Amino acid sequence: MMKEDLELTYKYSSAPLKILVSGANGFMGSQLTAFLRLAGHSVMRLVRHKQEISSDTVYWDPVEGQFSKQDFEGFDAVFHLAGAPIAHRWTKKYRKKLFTSRCCDTWLLSQVLSRLYSPPKTVISASAIGFYGDCKEKVTELSSAGEGFLPSLCQQWEMALEAIKQRGSRVVCARFGVVLGAKGGMLAQILPLYRLGLGGRIGSGNQYLSWIAIDDAISALYHLLMTESLNKAVNLVAPYPVKQKEFSSILAIKLRRPHFFHLPSKLVSLALGDMGKEMLLASAQVYPQKLLESGYSFRYPHLQEALNWII
Secondary structure: OOHHHHHHHHHOOOOOOEEEEEOOOOHHHHHHHHHHHHOOOEEEEEEOOHHHOOOOEEEEEOOOOEEOHHHHOOOOEEEEOOOOOOOOOOOHHHHHHHHHHHHHHHHHHHHHHHOOOOOOOEEEEEEEHHHHOOEEEEEOOOOOOOOOHHHHHHHHHHHOOHHHHHOOOEEEEEEEOEEEEOOEHHHHHHHHHHHOOOOEEEOOOOOEEOEEEHHHHHHHHHHHHHOOOOOEEEEEOOOOOEEHHHHHHHHHHHHOOOOOEEEOHHHHHHHHHHHHHHHHHOOEEEOOHHHHHOOOOOOOOOHHHHHHHHO
């Protein structure tokens, strides 16, 4: 455990909690699970494949409706991070998969938790800053939803938690920006290209990229868990977003590689369709207002600092 992790656990002194985590084998979920256990909490992983069943898991198959309600009793908190990857061409079939894995599964989990004898006090569910769509101005949690497939998906994703909210649990929707880490996410995918000197501008390059370092993402999730005044939507992004061309330049300089490659907007739209338009060409200048106002202190508020640590 790093010094900053120890300071975080000391800051939020708490009796050991019993916590359920979905998506615990993923890029973010695996690191969150490890941190929670090091902080002294009891963590169970929610899994959907029978071969994954072990002493620290709860099994469910939301598609087939196979689960035991009793297995969900007794948790103090639930982190719901599971969902199909969004960075995939949005064919009609894949849009349905995204809707099922995010909205339908979240709705079912919310229903199950709401009908427990002792529901969890806190439910923290992943969402995304895609909620805001292509935003030309700075947005906060008070800003309205944008237009397009991704804003619609995020709205339905968050609305799927209504049942457990009505039961009285504190529900937080963590609207993640681009999570940067060496072992997963966008950065891990583009690093090989940048190391070959194939980095550069996408479209105009003037679109804003709202990001958060993986260490801050985990720390911020713990802050959400321990800060009872926080509820509803909370933006999990660093306070200083950058333009895409600035991101490319900073990363290339860090790697000591050129970044002259240019991917035109038309080619992005042609190759990736709506996914390219809404995720690569859209601008997201998102501000973490609620995190900052609630006292969260970022380890890596600036991109240069984050990349120096990650790479």
